[in-house]
Amino acid sequence: MKVATIILSVIALGLIVFNVTKLDFNALLEGENVVALITIFTSLCAIVLLQILRISKRIEKLSKEKRSA
Template sequence: MKIFTIIVTVIAIALIIFNITQVDVNAPFEGQSVIALITILTSLCAIVLLQILRTSKLIEKKTKENK
């Protein structure tokens, strides 16, 4: 599971970097810039969710060790 979360996080970071280059600074809410901004936001959400999953698995593992 740890490898999966790392791989997906790296892919999400790559998507963020790519989409930052697609945003038009002069008109960020028009045309393709909107799609790039939405993709950046969804990639950030995916990273947050994966970190929550990773933390919950770590907590689950520690509680099983203490029993």
Template structure:
């Protein structure tokens, strides 16, 4: 599970970098720029959720180790 979350986090970070190059700052909310913004936001959400998953697994492992 650890390697899966790291891999998906790296893919999401790559998508953020790629879509940041697609942004047109003169027309940020028109055309392809809005699609790039949505994809950047979705990638950030995915990274956040994966980090929450990793943290919850770490807490679960520590609680299981105590019993």
């Protein structure tokens, strides 16, 4: 699970970098810039969700260890 979340986070980061290069900062809310902004925002959301998943799995693992001890 950890490897999968890391791989997906790297892919999302790559999408962010790619779409930042496509932005025209003179007209951010016109044409293809809107698509790039939406993709950047969704990639950031995906990274946050993946980090929450990793943290919840770590908490779950720690709580199982405490119950066993």
